[in-house]
Amino acid sequence: xxxxxxxxxxxxxxxxxxxxxxxxxxxxxxxxxxxxxxxxxxxxxxxxxxxxxxxxxxxxxxxxxxxxxxxxxxxxxxxxxxxxxxxxxxxxxxxxxxxxxxxxxxxxxxxxxxxxxxxxxxxxxxxxxxxxxxxxxxxxxxxxxxxxxxxxxxxxxxxxxxxxxxxxxxxxxxxxxxxxxxxxxxxxxxxxxxxxxxxxxxxxxxxxxxxxxxxxxxxxxxxxxxxxxxxxxxxxxxxxxxxxxxxxxxxxxxxxxxxxxxxxxxxxxxxxxxxxxxxxxxxxxxxxxxxxxxxxxxxxxxxxxxxxxxxxxxxxxxxxxxxxxxxxxxxxxxxxxxxxxxxxxxxxxxxxxxxxxxxxxxxxxxxxxxxxxxxxxxxxxxxxxxxxxxxxxxxxxxxxxxxxxxxxxxxxxxxxxxxxxxxxxxxxxxxxxxxxxxxxxxxxx
Numbered sequence: 001x002x003x004x005x006x007x008x009x010x011x012x013x014x015x016x017x018x019x020x021x022x023x024x025x026x027x028x029x030x031x032x033x034x035x036x037x038x039x040x041x042x043x044x045x046x047x048x049x050x051x052x053x054x055x056x057x058x059x060x061x062x063x064x065x066x067x068x069x070x071x072x073x074x075x076x077x078x079x080x081x082x083x084x085x086x087x088x089x090x091x092x093x094x095x096x097x098x099x100x101x102x103x104x105x106x107x108x109x110x111x112x113x114x115x116x117x118x119x120x121x122x123x124x125x126x127x128x129x130x131x132x133x134x135x136x137x138x139x140x141x142x143x144x145x146x147x148x149x150x151x152x153x154x155x156x157x158x159x160x161x162x163x164x165x166x167x168x169x170x171x172x173x174x175x176x177x178x179x180x181x182x183x184x185x186x187x188x189x190x191x192x193x194x195x196x197x198x199x200x201x202x203x204x205x206x207x208x209x210x211x212x213x214x215x216x217x218x219x220x221x222x223x224x225x226x227x228x229x230x231x232x233x234x235x236x237x238x239x240x241x242x243x244x245x246x247x248x249x250x251x252x253x254x255x256x257x258x259x260x261x262x263x264x265x266x267x268x269x270x271x272x273x274x275x276x277x278x279x280x281x282x283x284x285x286x287x288x289x290x291x292x293x294x295x296x297x298x299x300x301x302x303x304x305x306x307x308x309x310x311x312x313x314x315x316x317x318x319x320x321x322x323x324x325x326x327x328x329x330x331x332x333x334x335x336x337x338x339x340x341x342x343x344x345x346x347x348x349x350x351x352x353x354x355x356x357x358x359x360x361x362x363x364x365x366x367x368x369x370x371x372x373x374x375x376x377x378x379x380x381x382x383x384x385x386x387x388x389x390x391x392x393x394x395x396x397x398x399x400x401x402x403x404x405x406x407x408x409x410x411x412x413x414x415x416x417x418x419x420x421x422x423x424x425x426x427x428x429x430x431x432x433x434x435x436x437x438x439x440x441x442x443x444x445x
Contacts, residue, residue: 013212013215013216013219016212017205017208017209017212018208020204020208020211020212021201021204021205021207021208022204024200024203024204024207024208025197025200025201025204028197028200028204029197029200032193032196032197032200033193036189036192036193039189040182040185040186040189043182043185044182047178047181047182051152051173051175051178052152054173055111055152055153055154055171055172055173056154058111058171058173059154059156059169059171060156062113062169062171063156063158063169065083066080066083066084066158066169067158067159067160067161067166068161069083070158070159070160070161070166071160071161072160072166073117073118073160073164073165073166073167074117074118074123074166074167076089076115076123076124084113084126086126086127087115087124087125087126088124088125088126089123089124090122090123090124090125110173110174110177111127111171111172111173111174112125112126112127112128112129112171112172112173113125113126113127113169113170113171113172114129114168114169114170114171115158115167115168115169115170116155116167116168116169116170117167117168118165118166118167118168120167120168123167129172141153142175143172149174149175149176150174150175150176150179151172151173151174151175152172152173152175153170153171153172153173154170154171154172155168155169155170155171156168156169156170156171157169233272233275236268236269236271236272237268237272239264239268240264240265240268240269243261243264243265244261244265247261275409279409281413281416293332293333293334294332294333294334294335295330295331295332295444296330296331296332296333296334296335296338297328297329297330298329298330298331298338298363298370298372298441299324299325299328299329299363301335301338301339301342302322302324302342302361302363302372303322303324304339305339305342305343305346305361306320306322306346306361308343309343309346309347309350312347312350313350313359316350316351316353316355317355317356318350318353318355318356318357318358318359319356319357319358319359320346320350320358320359320361321358321359321360321361322360322361323360323361323362323363324363325363325364325365327365329363329364329365329370329443330370330443330444331370331421331441331442331443331444332421332442332444333421333441334421337417337420337421338417338421338441340413340417341413341414341417341418341439342361342372342374342439344410344411344413344414345374345414345437345439346359346361346374347410348410348411349374349375349376349378349435349437350376352376352378352379352435353376353377353378353379353434354378354379357376357377357378357434358376358377359374359375359376359377359378360373360374360375360376361373361374361375362375365443366440367443368442368443369423369440369441369442369443370440370441370442370443371438371439371440372438372439372441373436373437373438373439374436374437374439375434375435375436375437376434376435376436377433377434378434378435379431379432379434380429380430380431380432380433380434380435381427381429381431381435382431383431386427386429389411389427390411390412390414390415390425414439418439418441421441421442422441422442423439423440423441423442424439424440425437425438425439425440426438426440
C-alpha cells in the first residue's frame with residue numbers, strides 16, 4: 001500500500017492550511033473579544049443596578065426611621081441622637097465606634113450619611129465620610145475622593161412630624177469593594193483572552209488540517225490518476241508507434257506485412273477506445289448522472305454472465321458454479337450496468353484462480369437486499385492491497401492483469417455501478433485461499 005503523504009509536505013497545502021487557521025483564529029478572536037466586552041458590560045451594569053437599589057433601600061430605611069422623630073427644621077433632637085448613636089455634629093470632636101450599626105442598615109466603613117438643613121448646609125455626619133467630596137449633591141452621582149476611592153451617594157428630602165421641610169438626608173456608599181471585583185473580572189478576561197486565543201488557534205490549525213485533508217486526498221488521487229492514465233495510454237501508443245516505424249523502415253511492404261501491422265494497430269486502438277469508454281463511464285457515474293432505470297431480474301443477469309464466461313472458465317481450467325434461486329429477484333436499475341458489474345467480478349475471479357480452482361456465484365434475497373456473492377479459491381488478496389483494490393488502475397498482480405488484458409479499471413467500475421444503484425460492495429479475503437466479493441442491492445419495492 002502506498003504510504004499517504006501528509007499535507008505538510010506540500011508547500012501549497014501548508015500555506016493554504018496556515019491561511020485557513022489564521023482566518024479561523026481571527027474570526028473566533030473577534031467573537032471572543034466581543035463576547036468578553038459584552039460579559040464585562042453586563043456584569044458592570046448588573047452591579048450598578050444592584051448598587052442603586054441597595055443604596056436607595058438603605059437610604060429609604062433611614063428616611064422612614066428618622067422622619068417620625070424630627071420636630072423642628074434643622075434641629076437635632078435627643079431622639080435623633082438615640083436613633084443614630086454615631087451621629088456627630090459638624091464642628092464637634094467625635095470618636096466613631098466602627099462596630100455599631102444604625103437601625104441595622106448603616107454599616108460603618110461602607111456607608112456614610114450627612115444631615116443637611118434646608119439651605120443644604122451640613123449639620124451632622126454618621127459613619128465614615130470620604131474626604132473632599134462636593135456637598136451637596138442633588139441627584140445620584142458617582143464621586144471620587146482624594147484617595148481615588150469612588151463613592152455613590154443619593155439625596156432625600158426630610159420632613160418633620162407635621163410635614164414641614166426639615167432638611168436633607170444625603171447618604172452614600174464606598175465603591176472600593178465593587179471596583180475591586182470589577183477589576184478582578186476585567187483582569188480575568190484580559191488574561192484569559194490570550195489563553196483562549198491560543199486554544200482557538202491550536203483548534204483552528206487542527207480543523208484546517210481536517211478541512212484540507214479531503215481536498216488533499218482528492219489532489220493526490222488526481223495526481224495518481226493522471227500518472228496511471230498517462231502510463232496506460234503510453235503503452236498502446238508506444239506499441240502503435242513502434243509498429244508503424246518498423247513497417248516504414250521496410251523498403252518494400254507486401255500485403256501480409258501491411259495487414260499484420262494494421263491488425264496490431266486496430267488491436268491497440270481497440271484497447272484505447274475501451275479505456276476511454278471506461279473512464280467516461282466512471283466520470284458520468286461519479287458526477288451522479290442518472291441512467292435509465294427499470295425493473296431488472298438478477299436471475300437472468302447472473303444466468304447470462306454464466307453463459308458468457310463459461311468459455312473463459314474452460315480456457316483457464318477453472319470450475320464455474322452458479323447458485324440461482326427459483327424465485328425471481330428484482331431490483332431497480334440499469335440492466336447493462338448490473339451485468340457488467342457482475343461479469344467483472346466473475347471474470348476477475350476466474351483470472352486470479354489457479355488451474356483446478358472454483359469460482360462460485362450465489363444469488364439470494366436477504367430482505368431488504370438482493371445479495372450477489374462471487375467467491376473464488378484463487379490467490380487471495382493481501383491486507384495491504386485491500387484498501388486500494390477499488391482504486392483506478394490498481395492491480396494486485398500487475399503482470400498477470402496485463403497478460404489478461406486488464407487495465408485496472410474493472411473493480412473501480414464495479415464499485416461505481418453498485419454505488420449508483422444505492423448498493424454496497426464488501427470484500428473478504430485470505431491470502432492463498434481465495435476471496436469473496438459481496439454485492440448488496442436494494443430490492444424492488
